[in-house]
Amino acid sequence: MKGLGELERSIMDILWAQDTPLTAREVGRLIEDRDLAPTTVMTVLDRLSRKGFLTRTRDGRAWRYQPAASRDAYVAELMLEALDLTGDRDAALTRFARAVSGTEAEILRKALMELEEE
Amino acid sequence: MKGLGELERSIMDILWAQDTPLTAREVGRLIEDRDLAPTTVMTVLDRLSRKGFLTRTRDGRAWRYQPAASRDAYVAELMLEALDLTGDRDAALTRFARAVSGTEAEILRKALMELEEE
């Protein structure tokens, strides 16, 4: 899939947190800590949509951007990708299971239960 | 942690598959498909140990390299790192659980069971 850079991730975070598509200007306004040129934001949005992380639709002359997938889907995919790197998926999964904290193990257990029931 | 490049990963794969530390020359001999200069292999081994993926010990004038951690540990860590990217760990975990195939769900379940017993 290819990872994201730091600014790219910040921008995805903003868009993931929103429930409506945003224009470049709006995204720029939401990045408070950094003082970025408007074109910088536009460039990154463009790259992100080129990479398939965002979809965009016209709104007058402007584009409105929104995530192509949810953050959870993105994270889950990253995790699966990591898992694909191993030769021994079982060992890696076992190790992963041991590494998650108690509460999270509980979540996993519950999700797996529901799976089983279906 | 930072990811690995393609050649770096190939070399890690070779070392992970081995149970004894190897010299640069030995690693080079085990990369059959590519015809790399010996110095290339040495450079990459050096970078990998600088990054903490390998440890090395002297053997005469040569260095012997071995992985600092198992491949499973590496993969598990990558997965945890991906998980850290989300704001909602539960949602991501649930999604992940749904995404793994049946056999793997079984593995996870078993690992979690054992955890519970401890």
Added chain:
DNA sequence: GGGTAGTACTACGTCCCGTAGAGAGGTGGG
């Protein structure tokens, strides 16, 4: 003592990403 092996250091091209300017083409206010 010359080939071989091994090291350390340096280097170059490429690609990704953060960052942004230049230029083009609408758009609304005075």
Added chain:
DNA sequence: CCCACCTCTCTACGGGACGTAGTACTACCC
């Protein structure tokens, strides 16, 4: 009607990571 402005697209530059390798030096074996 023209100017200021918004937004777009295109192009670019600098830094860092990585693949790749050359060079220069040392040590060892025969």
